[in-house]
Amino acid sequence: MNEIVPIVPSHAVSINDSVSAEEAADDYEFLIRQLVRTRVVKASQISDCPKFDLVLLELGNDGHVASLFPNHPALNEREEWVTFITDSPIPPPERITFTLPVINSASNVAVVAEGENKAHAVLLAVDEIGPDCLSIPARMVQPANGKLVWFLDRLAATNLEVSDLKN
Numbered sequence: 001m002n003e004i005v006p007i008v009p010s011h012a013v014s015i016n017d018s019v020s021a022e023e024a025a026d027d028y029e030f031l032i033r034q035l036v037r038t039r040v041v042k043a044s045q046i047s048d049c050p051k052f053d054l055v056l057l058e059l060g061n062d063g064h065v066a067s068l069f070p071n072h073p074a075l076n077e078r079e080e081w082v083t084f085i086t087d088s089p090i091p092p093p094e095r096i097t098f099t100l101p102v103i104n105s106a107s108n109v110a111v112v113a114e115g116e117n118k119a120h121a122v123l124l125a126v127d128e129i130g131p132d133c134l135s136i137p138a139r140m141v142q143p144a145n146g147k148l149v150w151f152l153d154r155l156a157a158t159n160l161e162v163s164d165l166k167n
């Protein structure tokens, strides 16, 4: 990866997996805050958040993105940049994740979905098909001052209408 995108090693922040999820989230947020303080990462002008150039997300079968799962309280986190969960519905149970305010502060957000098993989640995320839509985390990805792009293969896009693809 470093050969394709010239990332300075000190700009790559790893998760500390030798501590609890709560501590790992605190540590990770601390490191990101240092990068913002030293202007390695831009600060958002409209929120108390980093403004990443790109947040790259993969869509889960259940519509989750990052480790933000449907109906999980982590979706409501507005203060922390990084939060933790210990009850992920899919393994591993303990995870840390950027929160929605951070994701939605990015300059660009890309959501990737590949394969037929993502087709229903894609439909729920981008179309208006009833109350189930409301709990889909991918639907809550709405950059405030940035660009959102979906990358779908043909199978993941199976359930969409042509009009969805134009929007």
Ligand SMILES: O=C1O[C@H](COP(=O)(O)O)[C@@H](O)[C@H](O)[C@H]1O
Residues within 6 Å of the ligand: 058, 059, 060, 061, 090
């Ligand atoms: O929970 C996760 O899910 C996503 C999507 O995984 P998939 O197997 O449904 O394609 C994955 O990108 C992520 O690494 C994982 O933590």
